[in-house]
Amino acid sequence: MPITIKCQCGKALKIPDSMAGKAVKCPGCATVIKVPAGGATAKPAAPGAAAPQPAAPQPAAPQPAAQRPAAQRPAAQPVVPASADGGLDDMFDEEGFSKQVGKVCPACAAEMSAGAVLCTKCGFHSEHGVKMQAHMTAGLDIDHGTLALMKAEQDMAKETAMQDKLVKGAGMPWWGLALTLFMIISGITIGVIAVNTSRQVDGAGEFNAVGLFALLAGSAFALVAAGAWAMIIVHAFKADRNQGLLSILPPYTLYYVWKNLKATWRYLAVAVVMGGIAGGLLSVAGGP
Numbered sequence: 001m002p003i004t005i006k007c008q009c010g011k012a013l014k015i016p017d018s019m020a021g022k023a024v025k026c027p028g029c030a031t032v033i034k035v036p037a038g039g040a041t042a043k044p045a046a047p048g049a050a051a052p053q054p055a056a057p058q059p060a061a062p063q064p065a066a067q068r069p070a071a072q073r074p075a076a077q078p079v080v081p082a083s084a085d086g087g088l089d090d091m092f093d094e095e096g097f098s099k100q101v102g103k104v105c106p107a108c109a110a111e112m113s114a115g116a117v118l119c120t121k122c123g124f125h126s127e128h129g130v131k132m133q134a135h136m137t138a139g140l141d142i143d144h145g146t147l148a149l150m151k152a153e154q155d156m157a158k159e160t161a162m163q164d165k166l167v168k169g170a171g172m173p174w175w176g177l178a179l180t181l182f183m184i185i186s187g188i189t190i191g192v193i194a195v196n197t198s199r200q201v202d203g204a205g206e207f208n209a210v211g212l213f214a215l216l217a218g219s220a221f222a223l224v225a226a227g228a229w230a231m232i233i234v235h236a237f238k239a240d241r242n243q244g245l246l247s248i249l250p251p252y253t254l255y256y257v258w259k260n261l262k263a264t265w266r267y268l269a270v271a272v273v274m275g276g277i278a279g280g281l282l283s284v285a286g287g288p
Contacts, residue, residue: 005036225270
């Protein structure tokens, strides 16, 4: 009779008594279990009576088998157990003992080859510890509804990133706001000074409000242009120290901007525009 063994995973296994003393593998958790040698063993068949010598032919009619004496009946043939190469192999295949499992996916418990790192059933990457969806085929590994939801999620993420980028780049930059405030304050200050000068009784002293305003505004624009030029030099220092030192020279600064046009053209444009405006205002301030 078979030997009943209970695995640590809770599954009850019925092992043939011919496997007593050997090791088997649990089909549920793949744990190797030692079959105890003291289990139930098959009892040998009771030896039958010695086979009778063939009797001499008698002319009388043979008697039925039920009416023959026990001494004249043929001995019962002993039951031969199934060989291990036949029925046991089929039983082990059915229970999963003969499966050669090299590796098991930790995510879905699917069988994997010994050297595989990607599960073809669920897409789990054992080295990275994440599920990858690139190998899945629409309609086979993943349904069309789930694929549409995944695409919608990706589109929403792209739109959110684009909106954040637009919001971040919108509006006036800080240096533009500072320049505007400086010009407004300078204009108000110059206006107050001009009014006070015009109210003087003796009229001594001549105050040029336009020249003073042009001087202050030109200085502010020149300061912004110098800051933009300095940002190009800082960018060069971040890339390489030697390039930063060479960028102090104006000719190499232009060469560096040409080599890194995508990242530095805005600084050069601000420096050129603000420098031109500053030069015009300073020329007005220094005129007659």
